[in-house]
Amino acid sequence: MSKKNTWTLILFLCMGCLAGVILSELLSNVSALSFLIKTADMVWEPKADLNLIKYDLYIQVKLNLLTMLTIAVAFLLYRKL
Template sequence: MKKNSFVLIIFLLIGLLTGSIIAQLLEPVPALFFLTKSSQITWEPSANLGFLSYDLNFQVKLNIANILGLTLAFWLYRKL
């Protein structure tokens, strides 16, 4: 199989989604709190140019489970 950037992005998105699902499933377990504690990164660019205005909001919530999912996805991509 030919490796390309589209396949890598798909793998990484699936890894993030898997990590997010695992974090939600493990949230009620108090002993695994360190896996589910999230850090939030936001970026809100906006401009008003008179004839054009925009307001965007980007938000990323990362936790250890997401990072483990990303790492596993990247490892699987490399093994492909």
């Protein structure tokens, strides 16, 4: 049995997220499953100008139901390790 650690969990969650994105793209033409691939955009834009340091960061996350389901499956698979 393999040892569970944080990096393994992160790997499983990233793979689940990637699987969800790929499945969403493959199912985008199926109108009966449109409720699974409708995305919700979350945007976070922290900015600061402190005269010494200036930064502008743009982070956007697009989630849909299918991606969240594949992340949940990946987490369950991780727990089964």
